[in-house]
Amino acid sequence: MKPLNIVLTGVGGQGILLASDILCQVGMAVGYDVKKTDVHGMAQRGGSVVSHVRLADKVFSPLVSTGAADFLLAFEKLEACRWARFLHRGGVAVVSDEAIPTLALAGSSGGAPYPDDTTIAHILCAHASQVDIVPAASLATELGNPRVANVILLGTLSRFLDIPVESWHHTIEERVPPKFQELNLRAFDVGREPMAREYHPC
């Protein structure tokens, strides 16, 4: 099977680890060997979160190397920029248009301002062959729960992967509590279909 390296990133609290868990389980279900590793510890306190997912016939290292990721799934724009160097030249970035501000006072945040959309597009397009900016947060709010933005983004990622939609649905049903199943399945389907409000800056 085609090896896949996927890096998921965002800010603590955005459901990144659930999304990477689902991705791994789907990979397992279709017969991949799977390894995954996340950032723990200090980074948990509002820091940047990165999850590495590797799918192949046989996986050795759990870490994706710089310039080796096929996909970057970013739940936040600044974090997308920070980790874009993981993508290889043909890689695809699926990025939520959400912006979570960094600490306001210079000194603790390295002093740099939050980049504007032109700068963000510039960075992402320099690393990826394709960039999909998805309004995941507002779509999730429209679906009734801002927390399902992560599953919307998984839906968008799923367009690029040769994995049957049934496997995704089945895994989501297994992974989320019964009362949120329908909402999450809807969120996945919303992300999987091309959307009027998504855009490609490159």
Next chain:
Amino acid sequence: MKRLLLGNEALALGADAANVTVATGYPGTPSTEILERFARYPGVYAEWSPNEKVALEVGIGAALVGARTMVTMKHVGLNVAADPFFAVAHMGVEGGLVIVSADDPGMHSSQGEQDNRNYAKFAKVPLLEPSDSQECVDMMRVGLELSESFDTPVLLRVTGRISHAQSLVEVNAEQIERPRVAGSHAFGRDPEKYVMLPAHARQRRVIMEERLHDLQAYAETTPLNHISWGDRRLGIVSSSIAYQYAREVFPKASFLKLGMAYPLPVQLIAEFASQVATLLIVEELDPFMEEQVRALPSVPPEHVLGKEVFPSIGEFSSELVARCALEHDLIASEFVSLPASRESSDQPEPQVELPARAPLLCPGCGHRATFFTLRQLMFQDQTSVAEVGQAEGGGTPGTDGPYHRGTLERRRQYGVVVNGDIGCYTLGAFQPLFAMDTCACMGASIGMALGMERGGGKNKVMAVIGDSTFYHSGITGLVDVGTSGAATTVVILDNGTTAMTGGNVNPGTGSTVDGRPARRVDLETLCRGLGVEDVQVVDAFDVQEIEYQLGRALQSTEPSVLIVRSQCVLQGRPASDMVSYVDAEKCVGCWACLVTACPALVRNRDKVEIVTTLCADCQVCNQICPHDAIVQVSRHPSNDAAGVPSAGPDPANQATEREKARP
């Protein structure tokens, strides 16, 4: 059935499957999930002990009456537990005893880096090193068996990238569903083995050496150590996670994979070395195997490569292993498979400086007001840097050597010295709070503060320590303060939990790791009992009271303890219906509130705004604002009859809940 498990979950599963009935530990990244997960199995006893030393002592006791036992800790925890570790290495065990050390190469969440494989050699006990989750399950079983058959504790060493990586594990459902029977054994009285007097210990020392000899023979033949032949021009010896990186980077090479890395199977290594042209040792951190291999008379030193290729600092990755190999001309590039397809030079990357997203104290954290106040105390009577330099006559000769970073001026300052400690509150050391001067190891703050006082320092000094760290190893420091006639001020930040590692219970929590109610330590009474009469308790969100009590305690000539009490915001503090709100008319953009480093406070041009969804209504910023611009309003504007504005900037666009620290 295959399941995707964290290395730590796999260790817990392996322990349960191998009939471990007692597990103890002290939480610490990257080890914490082992015990948290193990505690969920039915019919087992698990405890978060006050510290690693006690954890191991409880573990030794359990093993001596025949229970299979696991003790878990992070790398620096074994420093704390070193005393009983060496003792039990002499005494041996009855039931299997596996001590798990989770090392942190790269110091993702630690105060220092150390390679705990050295402890196995130091204490003369066998060392197992799994390289993925399946091996975590398997080696836990093998470790317990080894422990029993060789009458020795076993050190099972993982690293963060084993503990916190998930990989597939074969799980036997029947094994998990089986009934568990707690042990019921009579103690096998044997004073010559268990009473470590000099006369007995001398006998045990001989037995330890014999045991090591036998373990060495075992290491030569165990399937944990195995060769897979490839191209014989390059032979690689590796263990732990470094083995996975090496397998990825050198697909054609021959491999000697060591699951049991102490005692080293020297004959096996010599045989392997004799059949390959170059012997490359790939190991993270210290040259632990390399030094031993180089000492083998049968291995020509000119054929061995190790730390001249790879660094002995920090975490490895496939990328790093490949890059180091390519840079070394003794390794043919045909052996090296680059894990990345990107050519670094084909297109310049845009050079944009991105703002960092440093870890922060949570919104609503009970440590914020204290550190804000400490910051004031540290810098209020600060003589200017130039004046200090002159007053000190330009500095003491001999102290500005190459190992002292920064200038003398920066190092000599008046104002209160804050000796910090280890926990979430160590984040108070970062800008803009910047309110910590030292942080060494668990519990060190109190002894160091006392030492500064005794050393004749001109500054007023104090110690700041969390509740869990105080129970861990601050108590003995306070005994010294309380009984030695000192005037030291100790602040105990009591939030009732071990927060940094994900909210683990401690002796002040009032419950056990598996959720049963427990007695709790009466902290005030404890401190008074240790000889400190001046013990005050303040509300962690009352800025004025904290300021007053700290000022008073620092002036006092008696030792004092100030307990700053709150409930950790991540541990079930009820959500408030109110939030703080900035009145834009009154806000002058002085940024005084931003010094609290609260993630809910954001700068919008020349004013501050509060992100409603993040605000936890702690009201610390309200008290700090010199212009009374921050007021408390309803979180839900529609419920607010008076129509007081309460909206923050785009609440729908913010993270609504923090990720739990445990997956």
